[in-house]
Amino acid sequence: MNIYSWHERNWANLFIDTKRFPHGLILYGPRDSGINNFASIAGKRLICSNSNKTERYCGICQNCSWFDSQSHPDFISVNNDSLDEKNIIKIDSIRNLKDFFELSSHQKNGKKVAVIYDAHQMNLAASNALLKILEEPPNDSVIILTTSNLSSLLPTIKSRSRLESFSKPSYEDATNFLKTINKDHQYPFLQFYNSNPLALINDCENHPLLIEIISSLKLGKKFDLSDIDGRWFSNGLIWLINLLQKWSYDILLSKLVNQQYYFPNEELTINQLARSSNTSALLKFQKMLMDVKLYATSPVNKEINLDIIFIYYRKIFI
């Protein structure tokens, strides 16, 4: 268990002086950039008995061992298991934190650490309960929040916490990281995932579907409406619209500046499609996708929408 290489700067920022570690800390940045992993390792470091002798944590002390078996009395987390059916972190989870901090630390002068993953999922009652804890933080307590949606946290929670911004990995970071997983494997969709290797890995079960849809889109004017399959919706309409947006963006980019961004491996096909496309129809198609995205979260007749979208798609090409 280690932090990702693109988070080294954040690590250095935070652990330059552990004694002055803040009571409240918010780690924020893009989804799937590895922040939750960072928060967990930061928690382990704060609890490890030998952290002054090592860069992260020692991995062999009693505290590290309890941490690994998820039984450390001075560490608590609110994670996916704590969410209700609507993916909301409710007040009960935060009340548990209050009870947790009321007990003194297991170690003499040790810290008690709580991590709330994806803290933007707290409802208002939970947020207010957390605010109460942050207003009068117990000695040696640390509360780490992670979020990909900083603006949805209460301003009063933010003002009582230190904010640490995380960025997504560079393309070079991403390719280096993927090489460590499998140095011989090609990752043709890395740019489709905005060069975020964790997003790519998290969505890997959808790659066959991605290939299937792209092979249909490659037909351009000859796109066959009967190719549309219920599975195309298995990740929700937004996922499909995002794919269409990126695909049409690349056709437009090819037409305008002869480049691809999201699908560099499909250069030949995209260039061909771009040459046979009508720019104003392409722009109209993109506008349509944006409109559909706006109401995609409300109950709509998906099949009707899709038919219209793909009939438009075919009209792009002359």
Ligand SMILES: [Zn+2]
């Ligand atoms: Zn240790």
